[in-house]
Amino acid sequence: MEFLTNLVPPNFEFQVQYLAIILITVGILYIGYLKIKASSSSIPPGSLGFPLIGETISFLMAQKQDKSKQWFEIRVQKYGPVFKTSLVGSPIVVLTGQAANKFIFSANDAIAGNQMLSTATIFGKYSIFEVEGSRRKLIKSAMMNFLKPESIQKIIVEMDSIVKKYLLKELEGKESVQFVPLIKKVTFKVTSTLLFGLHEGWDKEKLFEDLTIAFRGLWAIPLRIPGTKFRKACQARDRVCKTLSKLIKTRKEDMEEGKMGSQQDMISTFLSLRDEEGKPLLEEEIIDNLITLIFASQDTSSCLVCLFFQYLGRDTNVYNKVLEEHKEIAKTRVESDGKLKWSEMQSMKYTWKAVQELMRLKPPLSGNFRYVTRDISFGGYDIPKGWRILWVAFPTHMDPEIFDEPEKFQPSRFEGPSKSVPPYTYIPFGAGSRICPGSEFARIDVLLIIHHLVTNYGWTPLIPNEPLIHDPMPYPAKGLPVRLQPMLDQENTT
Numbered sequence: 324m325e326f327l328t329n330l331v332p333p334n335f336e337f338q339v340q341y342l343a344i345i346l347i348t349v350g351i352l353y354i355g356y357l358k359i360k361a362s363s364s365s366i367p368p369g370s371l372g373f374p375l376i377g378e379t380i381s382f383l384m385a386q387k388q389d390k391s392k393q394w395f396e397i398r399v400q401k402y403g404p405v406f407k408t409s410l411v412g413s414p415i416v417v418l419t420g421q422a423a424n425k426f427i428f429s430a431n432d433a434i435a436g437n438q439m440l441s442t443a444t445i446f447g448k449y450s451i452f453e454v455e456g457s458r459r460k461l462i463k464s465a466m467m468n469f470l471k472p473e474s475i476q477k478i479i480v481e482m483d484s485i486v487k488k489y490l491l492k493e494l495e496g497k498e499s500v501q502f503v504p505l506i507k508k509v510t511f512k513v514t515s516t517l518l519f520g521l522h523e524g525w526d527k528e529k530l531f532e533d534l535t536i537a538f539r540g541l542w543a544i545p546l547r548i549p550g551t552k553f554r555k556a557c558q559a560r561d562r563v564c565k566t567l568s569k570l571i572k573t574r575k576e577d578m579e580e581g582k583m584g585s586q587q588d589m590i591s592t593f594l595s596l597r598d599e600e601g602k603p604l605l606e607e608e609i610i611d612n613l614i615t616l617i618f619a620s621q622d623t624s625s626c627l628v629c630l631f632f633q634y635l636g637r638d639t640n641v642y643n644k645v646l647e648e649h650k651e652i653a654k655t656r657v658e659s660d661g662k663l664k665w666s667e668m669q670s671m672k673y674t675w676k677a678v679q680e681l682m683r684l685k686p687p688l689s690g691n692f693r694y695v696t697r698d699i700s701f702g703g704y705d706i707p708k709g710w711r712i713l714w715v716a717f718p719t720h721m722d723p724e725i726f727d728e729p730e731k732f733q734p735s736r737f738e739g740p741s742k743s744v745p746p747y748t749y750i751p752f753g754a755g756s757r758i759c760p761g762s763e764f765a766r767i768d769v770l771l772i773i774h775h776l777v778t779n780y781g782w783t784p785l786i787p788n789e790p791l792i793h794d795p796m797p798y799p800a801k802g803l804p805v806r807l808q809p810m811l812d813q814e815n816t817t
């Protein structure tokens with residue numbers, strides 16, 4: 324090994340230049356091929372940008388500056404609701420609007436879920452985002468089963484005590500705190516304890532650290548050159564795989580010895596799963612889907628909570644209504660046995676409407692890719708096999724025909740069935756066969772964090788109008804530092 328590492332440095336610079344020349348040449352040829360193909364059929368209008376990198380840089384810059392919505396708006400205005408672009412080395416057709424959403428979310432096997440190369444590498448080839456057909460159905464049904472409302476009801480008391488314990492422990496005695504890292508930690512504790520059974524004794528901090536590094540590679544240029552974000556992410560993924568492999572082994576032994584049931588957490592649920600031939604899942608299948616679940620559950624919920632706290636810090640009217648609702652719930656709890664009840668979650672009505680409205684304006688996952696497995700057409704345009712398509716939430720979420728005065732924050736939009744929104748227009752959790760299986764888990768997780776924070780602390784953001792950054796989810800760019808004020812009225816605390 325030492326021999327090899329000694330040899331690498333002198334050749335390294337040369338290798339990178341050589342690789343860059345090859346990649347650029349291949350990129351130019353590929354884009355040339357796409358342009359010829361595009362001129363001979365009815366490919367949507369738009370720009371494929373520069374060879375190989377396409378429009379990746381402008382797209383990532385827009386993400387960094389919280390201007391993704393504008394990035395899409397400019398192109399929709401210029402080319403129409405269906406347009407082509409090229410991101411991270413792949414030609415893409417962006418489809419916007421209600422009909423387009425319906426087309427994507429109710430698609431047959433002509434539109435597969437495969438992600439971009441970097442994302443697919445980090446999640447793994449067996450991730451639910453990658454597999455199709457009966458295997459996908461099997462894995463999805465296990466997730467849906469474990470995460471359905473009836474199952475969440477059974478773990479609600481434990482979920483509440485984890486949120487309360489970790490959140491209040493982290494805040495105790497502090498005058499100021501950064502909400503982003505704090506909330507990420509708390510949501511990771513909830514997920515790792517309840518979904519993966521990582522109770523005391525496991526090195527959660529190390530796992531959390533490795534997962535954070537791995538997820539940074541999701542949108543990176545997929546080059547495994549030393550020092551790149553992507554290579555570091557792949558190395559971190561390898562470490563995560565080793566930890567999860569050990570965890571699966573221990574869980575298997577516990578189940579064999581009867582120390583643990585078959586549906587106690589997501590790992591035991593996957594371990595007990597059998598396909599139509601009665602065969603269990605491969606260890607790699609379990610690992611890839613655990614990694615996918617951690618990402619899908621953790622970053623989405625924590626960014627939503629952070630955006631909500633940032634919003635509440637700016638809007639006293641909404642803050643007061645939320646506070647009132649939670650004080651009332653906390654008061655009733657103190658008067659009863661002190662344990663959280665499912666009915667209390669259902670009475671956090673205003674808060675959930677406000678969160679729903681926030682997800683309309685700032686969806687944690689504002690879009691996702693699909694892969695076209697055979698030539699298809701939509702809206703009079705051809706989309707060739709091998710291209711990707713991208714659905715985006717902003718165009719319908721911000722359409723004045725669907726949501727009156729779309730720029731305004733109005734939780735009342737989500738009141739009552741009479742104001743229900745048309746199908747395929749409000750899509751923070753996606754729709755159709757790929758709809759998010761964790762929406763109920765997320766709802767409870769988010770509401771519990773809000774509940775324990777607002778009933779125990781007041782806060783003032785230390786950076787007024789802190790901008791957002793997409794990493795890839797939208798977060799306050801400086802980590803949302805706040806000054807804390809413990810609630811003096813202890814009667815109202817939980």
Ligand code: HEM
Pocket residue numbers: 436451452463466470615616619620621623624627686687688690691692750751752753754756757758759760761762764765
């Ligand atoms: C506020 C929190 C959340 C938001 C906004 C969110 C959003 C979404 C969206 C938009 C999709 C669809 C992606 C697509 O169509 O390409 C999705 C899929 C998914 N979500 Fe969530 N999610 C959240 C929380 C969770 C949680 C808590 C879990 C698990 C515990 C979870 C697990 C998944 C999985 C596994 C998929 C893939 C489903 C499939 O491909 O069939 N999500 N999520």
